[in-house]
Amino acid sequence: MARCPECDSPIELSKKVELGEFIDCPECGTMLEVISLKPLDLDYAFGEEEWEEEWEEEEEEEI
Ligand SMILES: [Zn+2]
Numbered sequence: 145m146a147r148c149p150e151c152d153s154p155i156e157l158s159k160k161v162e163l164g165e166f167i168d169c170p171e172c173g174t175m176l177e178v179i180s181l182k183p184l185d186l187d188y189a190f191g192e193e194e195w196e197e198e199w200e201e202e203e204e205e206e207i
Contacts, residue, residue, distance in 0.1 A: 145157070145184070146178075146184045146185060146186045147186070148169040148171060148172065148174060148176065148186065149174075149176070149186060149187055149188060150169060150172050150174040150176075150188070151169065151171050151172040151174070153169065153170070153171040153172070155167065155169060155170065155176075155186065157178075157184065161178055161181070161184075162178065163178055163179075163180070163181055164177060164178060164179075165177070165178045166178075166189050167186065174188065175188070175189040175190060176188065176189055177189040
């Protein structure tokens with residue numbers, strides 16, 4: 145069982161889920177990627193640009 149990073153809903157995954165597998169959140173429909181198996185963890189499948197923007201914002205706050 146993992147949690148959706150978008151809506152925080154618990155997502156039940158099959159036992160044969162693989163690292164890097166894409167999964168749709170049944171609650172919000174966000175495309176997620178399995179980024180870790182132990183512990184099971186999900187992250188946005190296509191959210192790299194958003195992550196970069198967040199990092200830039202943090203850097204500006206520190207300066
Ligand atoms: Zn969700």
